[in-house]
Amino acid sequence: MAASRSPIGVFDSGVGGLTVLGALRRRLPDEELVYLGDTARVPYGTRSAEVVSRYAERAARFLARFDPKLVVVACNTVSAVALPAVERSVAAPVLGVVEPGATAAAGRAGGHVGVIGTPGTIRSGAYQAALARRRPGLRVTARACPLFVPLAEEGWTDGELPLLVARRYLAELSGIDTLVLGCTHYPLLAGVIAEAVGPSVALVDSAEATAEAAAALLLRQGIAAPAGGAGTERLYVTDLAESFEPLAARFLGRRVGAAELVDL
Amino acid sequence: MAASRSPIGVFDSGVGGLTVLGALRRRLPDEELVYLGDTARVPYGTRSAEVVSRYAERAARFLARFDPKLVVVACNTVSAVALPAVERSVAAPVLGVVEPGATAAAGRAGGHVGVIGTPGTIRSGAYQAALARRRPGLRVTARACPLFVPLAEEGWTDGELPLLVARRYLAELSGIDTLVLGCTHYPLLAGVIAEAVGPSVALVDSAEATAEAAAALLLRQGIAAPAGGAGTERLYVTDLAESFEPLAARFLGRRVGAAELVDL
Known part of the structure; x- marks a missing residue:
């Protein structure tokens, strides 16, 4: 099979990476996408780098079975602390969400960037280091x-309550001119986050930046799917396939097919 | 070693079970307690019964090494869906938090009981079934x-924000006269929960009810520690031992010793 017709593997700890899948779909409508959500071990954001690396390696080995031409790590925590573990486990090039997000933020920023994410992503210092480079x-x-993820999953993304949470978290970031949404759940809360930081702060969505980077990589390597390609999606999860579908619809803003349950 | 001098094993998916450890300590000051928090796999509350059973079995086998006289499952999700897996894995009697909580609520209730907990506990129907029996x-x-757990872990347990969350969740429970706190994190939010439901609703804390049941079981079997017993605690976690200590202090309301990292 020519590499151009191979799928892109996309991997997240759960449902959040679907915002990256959605961005990839919009940017690359002809590509075949295989998504794995490791819902049996979600969330990764509160775990140590060692544990996250172990989980990421297993997930990457599962995606390797599809002979992907590119693996997108649609999980900020894995991108921050465990990309080497993924790279060890697949032959394809690997793209995380941190470097594209940092590139977009560094290009746009005035003098002061804010980064928000899970405890694991922030503790890793990965965005901070990528911006400094x-x-x-x-x-x-x-x-x-940490409250943003359950708010997004509850669908409590508008109104007083999420705004109060956003204001409480973001009060500490006063003076920033650019804010990186360093967690794949956060685009769902972009409205209240924007309201909390005010109109002078530009939001950078790592999902959009990563889709751009993926498109550029495929073009550079001459392995983009031909126009009129399959454009299909296959979804796999490691637990609770039945509750994945309604959540996935919320994250993608459209209905998706059934997810298949797999044991890594 | 006489059974009376054996420790009580206590097990939770993470830090929440420390409210049960605290209740056991207050009720049974002479007992030696061994606590395991499976922080590498927390939270259990969003996972399927199959996955929770697998995790619970491994945790129980770890506690079995201490030759406990009693194992307290200080996790509502495991108590709801995976007690048989724990009972298979240890020789000691096993006590969950659901049955003692349901007993206390059924004894106190007028005609309408509310139960709150994680998605896994509620989906299991365990409290509902135990109350009906x-x-x-x-x-x-x-x-x-689901937002109560991160609120408790952030320490955002007083004021407008947690009250707003509590009101939003508990509005659906109007008409209840008794409310079971069916998650070990929730006692930290008891203040705002009480304010949201009003003074006519009695709160039942499963942690306190479980400590009572444990004391009764030890007495009945004649294996309570003699007065002046060790009264010590050993804490084990499967990930992030260093961030466990400050959280543990918040949950126990006092300082604790360092937790030791173990791989199940």
Whole structure:
């Protein structure tokens, strides 16, 4: 099979990576996408780098069975602390969400960038380091926001309650001009996050930046799917396939097919 | 070693079970307690019964090494869906938190009981079934409250924000006279929960009810520690031992020793 016709593997700890799948679909309508959500071990964001690496390796080995031309790590925690484990486990190039997000933020920022994400992503310092490599001297303030994930999963994304949560977390980031949404769940809360930080702060969505980077990589390597390609999606989860579908619809903003249950 | 001098094993998916450890300590000051928090796999509350049973079995086998005289499953999800897996894995009697909580609520209730817990506990129907066995015809309304756990872990347990969350969840439980706190994290939010439901609703804390049941079981079997017993605690976790200590202090309301990292 020519590499151009191989699928893109997409992997997340759960349902959040579907915002990346959605961005990939919009940017690359002809590509075949295989998504794995490791719902039996979600969330990764509160775990150590060692444990996350072990889980990521197993997930990558599962995706390797599909002979993917590219693996997108649609999980900020894995991108931050366990990309080497993924790279060891697949032959394809591997793209995380941190580097594209940091590139977009560094290109747009004035002098002070905020980064929000899970405790694991923030503790890793990955965004902070990636921003410093691109713009030494750029001021970066980071904050973990653990309530944002359950808010997004409850669908409580508008109104007083999520706004109150956003204000509480983001009060510590005063003075920033750019804010990186360093967790795949956060685009669902972009409205209240924007309201909490005010109109002078630009939001950078790592999902969109990663889809751009994926498109550029396929083009550069001459392995993009031909126009009129399959454009199909296959979804796999490691637990609770039945409750995945309604959540997936919320994250993608459209209905999806049934997810298949797999044991890594 | 005489059984009376054996430790009590206590097991939870993470840090929440420490409210049960605290209740056991207050009720049974002479007992030696061994606590295991499976922080590498927390939370259990969003997982399927099959996956929870697999995790619970491994945890129980770890506690079995201490030759416990009693194993307390200080996790509502495991108590609801996986007690048989624990009973298969240890020789000691096993006590979950659901049955003692349901007994206390059924004894106190007027005609309508509310139950709140994680999605896994509520979906299991374990409290609903345990209440129906004790008081057929009792009306029971149950509601999952997934934001309560991160609120408790952030320490955001007072003020407008947790009260708003509590009001949003508990609005659906109007008309209840008794409310079971069916998750070990929830005692930390008892203040705002009480405010949201009003003074006419009695709160039942499963942790306190379980400590009572444990004391009764030890007495009945003649294996309580003699007065002046060790009264010590050993804490084990499967991930992030260093961040466990400050959280543990919040849950226990006092300082604790360092937790030891173990791989199940």
